[in-house]
Amino acid sequence: MDSLLPFDHQLYSLYMDDMNNSQGFYITPSEDGSASLAGVRPVAGDHSGDHHRERAERAARFAVDEHNKTAAGVKDLLEFHGIMNLNWQPTVCAMYYITMVATDFDGYPAYYEAKVWEKLNSGYKVELFRAAPYRLKCLDAFNETICCVGINDLLPWMNESYLFYKCFYRIRSELLGVSIIRGEEWNFYRGVLWFKSRAELKECMKKYVGETMPCSNKVYDFDKDTLS
DSSP: OTTSOOOOHHHHHHHHHHHHHHTTSOOOOOTTOOOOTTOOEEOOOOOTTOHHHHHHHHHHHHHHHHHHHTOSSGGGOOEEEEEEEEEEEEESEEEEEEEEEEEOTTOOEEEEEEEEEEOTTSOEEEEEEEEOTTOOOHHHHTOTTOEEEEEOSOOTTOOHHIIIIIISGGGTTTEEEEEEEEEGGGTEEEEEEEESOHHHHHHHHTTTTTOBOTTSSOBOOBOHHHHO
16 A cells, blocks of 8 residues: 555646546646546647557547538538547547547638547447537627737647636636647747637736746737737
């Protein structure tokens, strides 16, 4: 019994916050790469040879195919393009929490979330399939009062799931959407938060100016002209 590691209440509380907020689609990586026993854990890296990513991609394609079988019409059909964020949980085989990019009938790319159970020797079962809650909806995009604020100098691992579930979850009801502009050749990553109005944007940003971004030593670097 002396060899058992002590229970870390702080890490467990952090894990449960992530699970409650994201339903498993965002889990904060641990510093030493450890994970809760039988808990949901992130899959690092994006190389195609990774064992979990290969199996998760098959699960993601299955989820899109299942969605398309029940689509109301041609315009609701989706085409899978890739995995943006991946978590998995060891079960009898595995449970995958997949954030993917898929395009619609018009070729517009958007993020979708799928929870897929890989069953032992019997294929897959889709537990959940939905548009990512931070996806900017088409109707909102054409609203004349919509406005946005940029977050400069993000780190490469800071994706949309991190911004929505970890950074800005407490103002989720005010957010219309979250996106990231990526310029990987120039190591350029810039976040964009969308709001219904400029007044709502400025009020929400007061809670974050000068604060440090979770799991990093970076201070939120918002566009100054937007907040002035």
